[in-house]
Every structure is written in structure tokens, then in C-alpha cells.
Amino acid sequence: MTDKLADELTVDFEPLGRRARVAQGTTLLEAARQAGVGLNAVCGGTGVCGTCRVRVAAGQVTPPTEAEHDALADGLRLACQARVLSDVRVDVPLASITAPQRAQIEGLERAVELDPAIRGFDVAPPPPSLTDLRADTTRLCEALHQQYPHLSPSSRDGRLRFDHGALCQLPVLLREHGWHVRLVIRDGEVIAVAPAGTAPLGLAVDIGTTKVAAYLMDLESGETLAAAGTMNPQIAYGEDVMTRISYAMDGEAQARELQRVLVGGLDDLAGELCAQVGRDSAAIVEVVLVGNTCMHHLVLGLPVEQLGLAPYVPALAYPYDIKARELGCSLPPLKGEARGGVHLAPGANVHLLPNIAGFVGADHVAMLLATRMHEADEITVSLDIGTNTEISLAVDGRLLSCSCASGPAFEGAHIHDGMRAAPGAVERVRLVDELVEYQTIDGAPPVGICGSGILDGVAELRKIGVLRENGAMQPGSHPRVRGTGRETEFLLVPAGEREAPRDVVINRKDINEVQLAKGAIRAGIEVLLGEAGLKAEQVERVVVAGAFGTYLDVGSALAVGMFPPLPQERFVQVGNAAGMGAKLVLVSRHCRRVAEEIARRVEYVELTTHSRFVEAYTAALMLP
């Protein structure tokens, strides 16, 4: 030990499988932070709260402090007090891990140069008189160019185009505001007229098949003012993309309904966010939407039939701009008419990032942008795990992408006691011999099991030998295993325990669903690696994004073979990277160009017809 360099001490966190390399004297709490282990530390690491309890399983740390009196009684230490003296292995009780947050609205932050698609100009033209009969628009344009002589003319003679909605409001607003207004100009077109000084707002939205996350931004400061998440209201018409395509194919009215409820949901989010910060939604002048190709088409009202039938081609892959009102977003109220609800600026624009393929959409482009996959200098795999999982591989300047149908198991669907990640869902499972530990969302009475819980469950059942390599559950292998044959199930929560209203079990079919899902993901990764002539161990970094990707336990995912066997420190969980990408393109035209470049560069690999896919998939179904 003594001849090791000071910063080469290792701290392994189990059962998470995370490792930190730290200097002697570093606290276990700091080491946990470095390793990305979310230890509770309510008091900020001052030894007061006693929430960062861990068990030192091997190695030497500093002697207990007074603050650790209570913890010691349970054979534990406080991570904020214990400092490493040698290589250490630490067991982290479930109760010490910070419960993942529910809303997928936090993402990795990055500074970009503020360069939004719109710009506001305060203009004060002279009012008309009997000796100055210029039309309102002429008067405004001439005043604008006088006040801002360096403004490049948008057309010959320096004329501005006017959005029709903005134009219809213009004569009234000019007179109401005493000929002193702010023009919001986008691409040479006046899209909004507001009281002078009004800061224009933008809305970045990640439309997931299941959830929608929205961010309200000030386009003059670049600041994120508020964030909110909600369910995709289309969920009432089917939980996955194929069900919705099938619903839309029933007729034009059905397709319109899917568009209408989704746009209505966006309106609601815009209203909620503006209410949070006390702003008028009419100040929203630019919206960026990202979503998978099906969500992209449905929100635009494009036909989706061709997305549901081989060869699954999108109608539109290019980046797209459209007026919000053309999507049926709430129109601004006109004079003399009181309309309730949300109304964006009359000419508010909606920008959609490009799609890559029928099942690799604009949300994946946004994720690649936010995680800088296009400029990765390490061999990197990135995944956005959902009902469809998009996978990309960056190597030597190449970007390869594919999509695999991983199914809804990780969203709690098709699982016997499955449920969404809502209060009462078992989200963590730990099995030590006959001890069954679990944790529910918000500590609520257990009512079911969500994606990260079922993943943990399968990993742990395999670890303690309840499951065979092929997923079969061995009767008699554990006191909680009951039934026989295909009816075999594992009793995770007996009814009544912690006020559970009924038994929560994991059965043979649940295991099978997880095998199908993780097998598809793993096969996708393997095919991409094969396309690039790489071996799994060459992968230097794995970026896991999205809701489930944020909450899953990487150790469990490795244990079931969802990912290739790589050291845990090569994995990074980044939260809602697609939403972050949407925010980036909302405030930066440069990022839009980069996103377009990314979509163009991607080499799409179609799995369904790929020669190696079936073999890879079959192999990946096994549990390691």
C-alpha cells in the first residue's frame, strides 16, 4: 500500500460496482461523488444528519468520529467522516442512496454562445399626420432602419416581411402603445409586436412517447426560467408508437385527434411554465420540438402509415420550421374578443430538428448534439433506452446509429406487476441470501414494480442463483420462489408488508420480457460495433440517456448483459439529453447547423434486415 502514489487509492462501491481513484485522506463521501454514486448527504457532509451511512467491507479508513456514534451501533460508518487510508471496498445500503428524481427535466448543462433565431428591436416611429401619410408598415420599417442603421435589410429596399398574425395586430398595438413597440424579427420577418422592452421567450420541448418535458427560456439572457414535465396525452390512445400509428391509420379524424391532444398538451405546458414565472405566454416567439420520428410526424399532422410498414421511411427527415398556428397551437386573441387560455406570439415559430430514419428521430439527434457525440475523441456508445432504443457509436469521426425494438418492459408494461415510475413502484431490489431488500418511489407502500426495479430484480435473482442462464426460475432455490413450471414466480413483496395491498411478484414471463428487451439492446450495440470492426472492450465510454437510462442501475444492467462487460466507470448517465439538445438549439442557431450536420453524417444501420442481427440477438437473450 505504502508505495502507491497518493492519488492511486481505489474505492469500490458495492453492489453498485463503481470505482473512484482518490488521494489518501479523501472522505468516502467525496469518493462516492467522483464515482457518480448518489449518496444521501442531507447536511452537506458535516456529519450532522447521519444519512450517508456505509459499511466498510475491506481496507482501512480513519477511526470513527463522535458524529458516528449512532451509525457505529449498526456496524456502519458515515461516509462524510471516514477518510481512506488504503484501497477500500464499501457496501452501500439501499437506504443511503439518493432516490432518483421523478421528473426528467434536468440535464447536463453546457454553455453555448447565445445566438437565437429571433431578435427584438424597440422602435418608436413618428405617428401619422396629415403631412405624413405613410402606411403603418412603411413607417415602422423606415424608423427601424433609422434607429438601427447596421441592421441588414431583409429584402430589397430594406423592407421587412410581416407575419400575417402580427400584421393584423400591428395597427391596433401601435396606437395602443403610443407608437413605441418592440418588434420581434425572425429571418427578416416580424413575427410579434409587443410593448417596448418585452424580453422574448422560447420553449424547448422533448416529446417522448410516454412523457413530455418542457423548458421555458429567456431568449435575451439564455436563462432557463422554468421547467415542467407531464405525460404525453396521446398515452390514452396507446402506449407505444405502433399502437398510435395504428390508431392514426383508422382515419383522418383519428390522426387529427392525436395531433390535437398533443398540441393541446404543449399549450398546457406553455401556460403552466409562464404562470410559474408570471409571464404572458404571448411572449413565446420560438419553440423547439424534439421527439422520435413518429411523435415528430404526429405533431406535424403528417401521415404515419409509411412509418408503420416496411421499409419504414419518414415523410420528412430535413429540419423543419412551421408557424405554431399551423399546428393548431392557441392563436392570440384579437381585439374585442376575450379568449381564455394560452396564446403564443402570433407568428411564433416551431423548429423541428432533423430525423435520421423511421425509428431514429430528432430526439436522438438532440441527444447526440447535447452529448457531443459528433466530436467524441473516444470510442463512445450512446443509448436512449425506451420502447424503442436508439443506439449510436462514435469512432474515428464516424457516427453509426440504429434503433431496436426493446419493448415496453422497462416502462413497466407487459410485466405482471409492472407499473410506471410512480410513487409506490419498487425501483430498487437487493437480494442477499434470503434477505429481500427493496425501495419504493417516495417510500410509498409498494404497489408494483417499475423498470429499474424489474431490471434489478432479474439481476439479483440471477446473482443468487434463482435464475438459470436461460432465464428459467429454479423451484426451491429460494424460500420466496413459489409455484412450478411456467407458473413459477418470485414473491418480492408479500401483501401487507409495508402496507402493500397485494403481493408483488416477478414471474417467468417477466423475466422473459426483460431478456427480450435487454437482448435487443445488446444485439444493437454488437451489430454497430461489428459494422465498425470493433470489439466491445475497445469502447471507452458509454453514455446512457433518457428517463429509464437515468434511473437504471448500471451494475444490474451489466449483470443481465444489457451492456457489454465493461468497467462501470466507463458509463455515464446523463439524464434527459434530448431535452438539453432542444434547449441548445433553442438558444443557438449554430447548434441547429451542428444538429443538421450530425443528422447528415450519421450512417444508419437497419437492424431488421441486418445479416448479423438475429445471431447477435439470440446470443444476447441469455443471462450471463
Added chain:
Amino acid sequence: MTDKLADELTVDFEPLGRRARVAQGTTLLEAARQAGVGLNAVCGGTGVCGTCRVRVAAGQVTPPTEAEHDALADGLRLACQARVLSDVRVDVPLASITAPQRAQIEGLERAVELDPAIRGFDVAPPPPSLTDLRADTTRLCEALHQQYPHLSPSSRDGRLRFDHGALCQLPVLLREHGWHVRLVIRDGEVIAVAPAGTAPLGLAVDIGTTKVAAYLMDLESGETLAAAGTMNPQIAYGEDVMTRISYAMDGEAQARELQRVLVGGLDDLAGELCAQVGRDSAAIVEVVLVGNTCMHHLVLGLPVEQLGLAPYVPALAYPYDIKARELGCSLPPLKGEARGGVHLAPGANVHLLPNIAGFVGADHVAMLLATRMHEADEITVSLDIGTNTEISLAVDGRLLSCSCASGPAFEGAHIHDGMRAAPGAVERVRLVDELVEYQTIDGAPPVGICGSGILDGVAELRKIGVLRENGAMQPGSHPRVRGTGRETEFLLVPAGEREAPRDVVINRKDINEVQLAKGAIRAGIEVLLGEAGLKAEQVERVVVAGAFGTYLDVGSALAVGMFPPLPQERFVQVGNAAGMGAKLVLVSRHCRRVAEEIARRVEYVELTTHSRFVEAYTAALMLP
């Protein structure tokens, strides 16, 4: 009656055979609007003009108001005053119907180089396959540039923009037509997708306050396929611009109604024209509208308040392009939904020529273009006579324009027995000593007198000495003169003659109306000449355009002093020059640029505040 529901009263209009179902208390005028009966309502339904006379043949209406004194004398009621109390049958006299007039659809023809704003390209991309997964739009764009290598790219990477309506149809149409379609492209944007080979159509429309003339053109051959004229459906809301502005100012719903009925009328014309030549209205990809500034604003849904109040400035003077659907034009039907009626191409564009001032609109620009006033090498005066008369003067490369309120006398309004130029209207009058000759439109029994008739009448009465220079009618000067003082009148048609249902007279007030109208026109001409330092006799050419301008007798106009005393051969009557101008800009982008140049070049002269106007007007009131 009493046990009927309030909204179940029926109003039958005979001999037209139209029926309305209305609530008790509805005016007969409103019922007529609902039934689509074009009752005259010059004053907008305020009881002032007395033109909406009808006979209540059966049923009960409210007792007569004071406004109905004159009508009652003839056994008639005013439709705007009488409200229904029971089921009612109403006889509508011929004179009360806004019968379609002779259509103002012929104009001077000119050859211009065909250079429309749109172009059609037949494209046949390969269908998608498992080895070719490009999106529909990508596939199309790449095929287009392959087939037409000299087509200049509309954006970087040669991408086309897509109109959203066209984009929504694209995936279905590509597959329906076996991957062989025609793209109609406008300014780098695909605005329509049609079966290969479909010739794109255009619609040129002159929206007059009273009448609308429309022309259907083949944009590949430049041929005018059909023409049609109709009444401006806004006529039911008031005959002149000010009445409509006032109606629109009542509220947003009213303003929208004015837009809606006008756009509906345009849809009807489009449908009628296409039916005439057996074409699908979905082939219409470009529409050009011209009209006075008020019609321009109303069809666009722009506020008109500021047009009704000094200093009468337009909201918009620049040329303008807008998607037809943004005006509420009929949208194309989508797959699976059967919609009747007219539908233009999804991305059909509407182009509006620039306005010059609040009362010199795009129609005058079109007229100046069609009559080549901008390149006149003679000193030329051009006039478009209507309720407002626009006058321009071309001299030494200058273009001066003004507008004068000439009133509705020449449209038959404010004249005792006045009527529109409809069958039965006296349109020509000749007095030789005691002989009274006249001619009615279509030779129908005389029921009233239209603009050209009243002009002739005043000219002839002055010629034979019945009228003094100041317009006073001299009692005893002719056997047909009857009454005394301000009650003096000239009996043009005795009741019974040629089956005339009643006397048709010209009274002192009628003379006065003609004096006011022609005085305003003459004063406008004189002020313009004064501005240019010219004398009247220097004018080498006078171009008279518009409906009344086509039918008026130039000799009579000279006789009453409407025009300066010039030899008749210097006058040319050109028909609907504004409509011709609209056709020119429909087929030629060069003409659009010229129109814009004209509007910019015009020196607008405001008469209402002009130092010389009152003097000129006073002098011009006299009869020579």
C-alpha cells in the same frame, strides 16, 4: 303561430322562391341575407336610403317606422325596418334586387412575356426499399436535381422547402401516383403535388366595392381560360367603403364576417370558373387580388378603423404574399374525408399589389400598370370612376395621383329613382325639344335610372335649357317639368309607358348629387394639373376605366363639366383595366416589379387638405 318556436318563423321571398328561417323580431333585410337574396341596402340597413323596398304579401310584421314614409306611399315596406312577427311572404320588386350587372370582365389585352411566380416539374423518384430508406422529401429533392440539373438550389444542399399543406399530402400522393408526380414550386417552396403533367392554374381577381371580376388563367400557356363577374357579397353590409368600415368597427365578429363573405365569394368564383372549363380547382396555385385599400384590408382581415379616420393611413402599402388558407380560403380535402366545394392547391399563394394611400389602392396600381401610365410619353390623365374616383396624371416621367369622394350617384344611389345598372334601368337619355328618348338595359320595362342615364339626363336637361348653370330646374321650361321650387322635377318616364310600373323622374336633388359627384372629379383633375403646372388643354390623352367609365357617354360627361373641355378623340374608355392589371401580374413577375415601382413612384396628392381644392371644387359644381 303562437305555439311555434321563436326561431321557426319562415320568410319566403317571391318571385325568387327563397326561404329563410328566422327568430321573431328579425328584420326582413337580415332574413334576405340569410336566404341569399341580394336586396339593395345602400345605407347599410339604417333606414336612410330607402332602397330595400319590399311588399309584404302575407303574414305580420312590425308597424311602419318614420323612415318608411315614402315607401308606404307606394304600398311598400323597407326590409331594414320591418321585423317578422309571423310566417311572412314577401314580394321583392325588381328594382330592389342587386341584380348582377353586365360583367366588367373585358379589358384591354396586352402581350407580356410569360414569367409566372410558379413552375411545375414532373419528377419520378425511385420508390423506397430496404436498401434505400431515404425520407420522401429527401428522395424527391434528390430526384428533382438529378432530372433538372440546371435548377438552381433553393437553399444550401439543394433542399426544397415544403408548404405544410403540400407536405401533408405528399406521402399519400406519391404512393397513389406510383412515384411519378408534378411538383409546383414557388420561390423555392413546393406548394402543390399533382399528377404528372397537370398544368397549374392561376386566378386574377379585381375586388370592387360593388363588383368582383375574376379570370382563370393557364399559367403554362398564359391563356385566359374563363372569366366571370359577380356582386361583391359584402354589398349586403353597406354599399360604400365607409359603411363597411363602420360595420367592421362594430366588433371583431363583424370584421371577420366581412372577410368571410368576401373570401366565400372568391371561392365561389373559383369554383364557377373551374366548372366552366372542366378543371379541378386544386390546380389553382396562384391568386392575384387587386382592390381599393379598404377591400385590400378587409380581404386580408386587417383592421380598417384607421382607414375611416383622418389621416386615413393604410396598415399596409407594400406588396404582400400570403397563403390562401390563411385568408380562410377553402382548404384541400385530406384523404378519407369527403368535402364538397372548392379547394385550391394546399399551398396556393395570394399576391396583393401595393397600395398607394388610404384611398388609392392596389386596383389603381393595377390600372396604371395595364394602361402603361408609368411609361406614357404623352401628358395623360387616367380615371377610375366610382364612389371614390382615383385620378392619376402622367407628365414628363412623373406620376401624380389623388382620390376624390365622388359619391355613389353614378352607381344609382342617392338618386330619387336611381338603381344599379340592371335590366330596366334607363341607361341612355336624349332630349330633343319636347321629345324624350331613352333606352333601358336589356330593353326591359323602365323601373329606374342608372349612372350613365342620370349623367345623360343632366347633360341633356342643361342642353335644352331646363337647367340653369347652378343646376336649378326652371319651371315651365318643358312640358315634362312639374312642381315648383325645390319640389320641381322632370318626368322622364310616365307610369305605364313601356309597362313602367311607376313614374321615373329626375328631381332637383338628383341634379345636385350629379353636380357634387362630377364637381369632385373635375376638381381632382384640376388640382393634379395645378400641381404639375399644367393647363387642361395640354392634356393629350384621358383614359377612363372601370364599370361606369366604360358605359358613360363622354359627350355627356364633357357637357356637365366632369372632364375639362377637350376634343372627344383624346378620350379612351378601357373597361376593367384593374382586372387586366391583375392578369398581367398573375402571369409575369416582371409586371409585379413594375407595379411595385409604380406604387413607389407615385406622388400622392391629398385633396382634403389641399389649398386649391375647395376653390376648384366650388367652381366645378357649376354646369357649363
